[in-house]
Amino acid sequence: MPFAVADLALRKQPIKTGIEIAGLGKATVDETNRTVSLDRLVVVDRATVAGLAAQGL
Structure with a gap:
């Protein structure tokens, strides 16, 4: 779901x-x-930062 905004932008x-x-x-x-x-x-x-970084956030 974090990529939902990027997906909208890429699809114009x-x-x-x-x-x-x-x-x-x-x-x-x-x-x-x-x-x-x-x-x-x-x-x-500390608990979430690694997962967010892995997602490119």
């Missing part, structure tokens, strides 16, 4: 505020700063 699908991304929630898009915020928080700590 619009990513707009309010779009629901499975497993991540609704998106808020800040076009000025080119950021996408999602409802689901990803905890980064």
Whole structure:
């Protein structure tokens, strides 16, 4: 699921505020700063950092 936003971008699908991304929630898009915020928080700590790095995050 972390790759859902990248998949949309690669398929040239619009990513707009309010779009629901499975497993991540609704998106808020800040076009000025080119950021996408999602409802689901990803905890980064000693237990999760290796798995996130392996996913390229």
